Amino acid sequence: MFGFWKTWKALEARGIMGINRRNADYVLKYNKRSLYPIVDDKIITKERAIAAGIHVPQMYGIISTEKEIDKLDEIIGGRSDFVIKPAQGAGGDGILVVADRFEGRYRTVSGKIISHEEIEHQISSILTGLYSLGGHRDRALIEYRVVPDQIFKSISYEGVPDIRIIVLMGYPVMAMLRLPTRQSGGKANLHQGAIGVGVDLATGLTLRGTWLNNIITKHPDTTNAVDGVQLPNWDGFMTLAASCYELCGLGYIGVDMVLDQEKGPLILELNARPGLNIQIANDCGLTLRTHAVEARLEELKAAGVTETPQERVKFVQEMFGHIPQVEG
Ligand SMILES: Nc1ncnc2c1ncn2[C@@H]1O[C@H](COP(=O)(O)OP(=O)(O)O)[C@@H](O)[C@H]1O
Ligand SMILES: [Mg+2]
Structure with missing residues (x-):
């Protein structure tokens, strides 16, 4: 120091x-x-x-409301890697970098295995504004990794x-x-x-x-x-x-x-x-x-x-x- x-x-x-x-x-x-x-x-x-x-990295989709979380599967499609991030985030907070699929789950770039439900939960947190500047309601964007x-x-x-x-x-x-x-x-x-x-x-x-x-x-x-x-x-x-x-x-x-x-x-x-x-x-x-x-x-x-x-x-x-x- x-x-x-x-x-x-x-x-x-x-x-x-x-x-x-x-x-x-x-x-x-x-x-x-x-x-x-x-x-x-x-x-x-x-x-x-x-x-x-x-x-820019291609955008696969946007989720703006809790109801739209159901669209996640459709947005991801058959892809095994993608990134989910808060539209108004900063400092790397709230970003999920998925590198692969693993036995019905997903593997993040740092090797953590997460379930579909966990991803949905993460999106829900993004929407409530947990990661946004000023805590305002936010949107989640799903993009090319x-x-x-x-x-x-x-x-x-x-x-x-x-x-x-x-x-x-x-x-x-x-x-x-x-x-x-x-x-x-x-x-x-x-x-x-x-x-x-x-x-x-x-x-x-x-x-x-x-x-x-x-x-x-x-x-x-x-x-x-x-x-x-x-x-x-x-x-x-x-x-x-x-x-x-x-x-x-x-x-x-x-x-x-x-x-x-x-x-x-x-x-x-x-x-x-x-x-x-x-x-x-x-x-x-x-x-x-x-x-x-x-x-x-x-x-x-x-x-x-x-x-x-x-x-x-x-x-x-x-x-x-x-x-x-x-x-x-
Ligand atoms: N599409 C992506 N693919 C892979 N890694 C990403 C992608 N988007 C962000 N990251 C990783 O997350 C970091 C932060 O992303 P960024 O979009 O700059 O958001 P923030 O505003 O939180 O800094 C990047 O520096 C990069 O390392
Ligand atoms: Mg940045």
Whole structure:
């Protein structure tokens, strides 16, 4: 714990963003309240993404009322893997990742065997709002289970790693790869016990990791190094994240993406209040970067121009990438 505070203090000198600044100067300033439902409800996010031609895990069905729970069998059909999640959930809570069927029951991605009744009960809890922001009544969505690309096999334990990129007014400012652990039950959420690993914006090479507020370089379950891993199609992920600004209109978001073995990059969800631990994984504060983007926006405004997602990605990669500049 002491090590964590020491790290946080050291980062403070380098422009670390705290929760008050994030809320006042970014979330409140750049995120219009009326647009929140687009990101706070995963069903609406999906519809928006599809309309914009952005790939997402396919939705098999929606259950909105207790009566509709009877439709579950029909929605699942003959499939043996699928995911059930609260439309307005957060932090990985209430998500059920079913990987297989087993003797009339189901096997979750972390190996737990559950009955059909247990799944129905879980859906019922979702509907009552047990996992939703503010405890409001919610809907359950049933979707395609992402099968992670082979690249993650050595550095991930069960479940699906995701790539989180913080995007300010369409400019990606910081990225992190999140790796599920035995502890996180196949989910890539840090507070469930997943690892966060910083990513170089210019190259897509992983940096060091943070786990339960400690700095780490090896995955605790697989013991393989988490740094120095080249993420595939990195510029594609960067451009995808940048284009989520046009998709939702919110100026300060965390974009969560996954790399499916067959379907390639997919958007999992968008967050209007992205967490701040990404700074520890990157050993870098957000403020210097967000200020640089704000200065860029001023400059462009004065010149009366705007940039495309590709141009924005190029700007941040040159500005914040770790690639050493070649002299001469
Ligand atoms: N369709 C899916 N297939 C496989 N794993 C998933 C799927 N959806 C979510 N997960 C796992 O659960 C985690 C949290 O999902 P997410 O949709 O981001 O919800 P939350 O808002 O709770 O973070 C993901 O990072 C991933 O590890
Ligand atoms: Mg998430």
